[in-house]
Amino acid sequence: MLLKMNNNTIIIATGGTGGxxxxxxxxxDKLVKENFNPVLICDNRANKFLYGSFQSVKKFQISSSNLSGGIISKLQGLSLLLINILKVIFIYLKIKPGCVVGFGGYPALPSIVAAIILNIPIIMYEPNAVLGRVNKWFLRYAKVLALFMPNTTKIAEKHKKKVEVVGDLVRDELLKQAEQERIKNKKFTLLIFGGSQGAQVFSEVIPEAVKLLPxxxxxxxxxxxxxxxxxxEQxxxxxxxxxxxxxIKPFFENIGELYLKADLVICRSGASTISELINFKLPAILVPFPHATDNHQYYNALYLxxxxxxxxxxxxxxxxxxxxxxxxxxxxxxxxLKKLKxxxxxxxxxxxxxxxFSIVRKHMKK
Ligand SMILES: CC(=O)N[C@H]1[C@@H](OP(=O)(O)OP(=O)(O)OC[C@H]2O[C@@H](n3ccc(=O)[nH]c3=O)[C@H](O)[C@@H]2O)O[C@H](CO)[C@@H](O)[C@@H]1O
Incomplete structure (x- = not known):
């Protein structure tokens, strides 16, 4: 099907974690600065992480459909997926986007399928060292697969020509902070976080480890x-x-400031964390989340x-x-420590x- 596109409108389709x-x-943020009109499609877990332009851009939230589990749960997931695809087709017909940029995760799936049906150009971004499932399934329909890490695996040989290594995507406010002087502290500052969701094992093991120090x-x-x-509390x-x-807090909204204070970080190895450590040049002890799909956090960690x-x-x-x-x-x-830094x-x-941004501009429907 051919739509007359509104080439200023770009769909950003993504999962709901901070990463x-x-x-x-x-x-x-970049699209807004360049007078484009980004529209976010995500699930409602994302509400906790909406900063910068995401506080004001148009958003559509769809409930996440998971295709795992037993036959009943798979069937439920599939019907929710079909409903979501129809919802997104309806959204696209209304706002006529020039391009869909998928950032992976199941919530991005209906947006990608709807774009295929309506023949809207698709760009995929893969931040992890192993290609995610949704990106892998639909790569054949994408114009470009943009990567953070150059050696990302599980990309079929026949699609390698679509790959462009763009590097890390770090929010502007953090990039600006990374340029600033470190905040000096008399004490050795140990920053510990477990991705956007936290990590139970850090509360169990780290205080015990600190207790063993002289x-x-x-x-x-x-x-x-x-x-x-x-x-x-515990x-x-x-x-x-x-x-x-x-x-101790469940989530630090001032992570840039904390990076400037930290001497050493203990963290998981989600892709955003890795990209921020690189920009702030922070020595780290990485403990990959062992249940991440295809163990991608382990391979992300290897990059550092x-x-x-x-x-x-x-x-x-x-x-x-x-x-x-x-x-x-x-x-x-x-x-x-300095050697790591x-x-x-x-x-x-x-x-x-x-x-x-340049890739999006080049490939969107004019
Ligand atoms: C459990 C899981 O599957 N996590 C995945 C999820 O990322 P997940 O959200 O777990 O982790 P990421 O490391 O990618 O991102 C965490 C983000 O949260 C920020 N932060 C964290 C704690 C805090 O107190 N304040 C704060 O601002 C960090 O600065 C970072 O920007 O998507 C990533 C991108 O596909 C994957 O690499 C991760 O494997």
Missing amino acids: HIFPAQALS PLLRKKLLIIQQARPNLV TIEAYKKIEVEAV VENATARLITQDKFKSIVLAEQLEELIESSIK TAYDKMKTTNGTQKL
């Missing part, structure tokens, strides 16, 4: 830690008991580990005694947002 929303926001070292520490909402108590200064800017502890080995050893070594040896100098940061 999906934040790179999409980077593109949306008392003099513990006194030198300031911990800034994200904890799952149900674990905030985590505060755990640090109180060992008299370590700690700030192979560049010697971070250390990796897989979750099965993430025990207090192992972590305590690593912490003691990195806190006491400023040389080892300076290794970032070899890693190029790219203006991925500008590059993706």
Whole structure:
């Protein structure tokens, strides 16, 4: 079917975690600056992560359909998917977008299928080191597959000509903060977070590891830690008991400022986290989320580990005694810490947002 397009309107279709929303926001902010009209299609989990232009652009929220589980749940997922595709077709017929940019995740699926049906150009962005399922299934219909990491796997040979490595998509406000002077602190600042959703294992293991450090070292520490909402009180108590200064919250809205304060980060290895560590040149201990699809967080982590800017502890080995050893070594040896930091100098940061914007402009329906 051929629609007369409104070439200023660009659909941004994405999943609902911070890791999906934040790179999409980077593109949306750029589109607004360039007088384009981004329209967001996501699910309602995204509400917690809507900043910058996403607070004001037009949004359509669809309930996420999951095709996993038993036969009944698959059938329910499939009917919801069909309803969502029809909803999105209706939206496209109304607003006539010039292009659809998919950032992966199941909530992006109806937007991609509707674009195929209405013959609207599709651009895909893949932030992870392993191509995500939705991007993989529909890659044949995309004009371009834009990548963060150059060695992303699971891309079929026949589609490799569609690949353009654009690099990381980091929100503008964070990029500006990354240029600023570090915020000096007398204490060694350990920033801990587990992606946009938090990580239970961090509340279980890290206070125990800090307890194993020599008392003099513990006194030198300031911990800034994200904890799952149900674990905030317990985590505060755990640090109180060992008299370590700690700030614990379920989510930090000022992550850029915290990056400027941090000497060392302990975190998961979601794609946005990786891209931000590169821009802030922050030494890190990475603990990949072991249940991420195709273990992509492990491969994301390797991107830094192979560049010697971070250390990796897989979750099965993430025990207090192992972590305590690593912490003691990195806190006491400023040389080892500095080595991790300076290794970032070899890693190029790219203006991925500008590059993706140029791709969108080139391929949208005129
Ligand atoms: C569990 C899971 O499957 N997570 C996936 C999810 O990302 P998920 O949202 O878990 O993780 P990411 O690391 O990509 O993004 C986290 C974002 O949240 C921000 N932040 C975090 C904590 C906080 O207190 N404040 C704050 O602002 C970080 O700065 C970062 O921008 O999508 C990513 C992109 O496809 C994937 O790489 C991840 O594997």
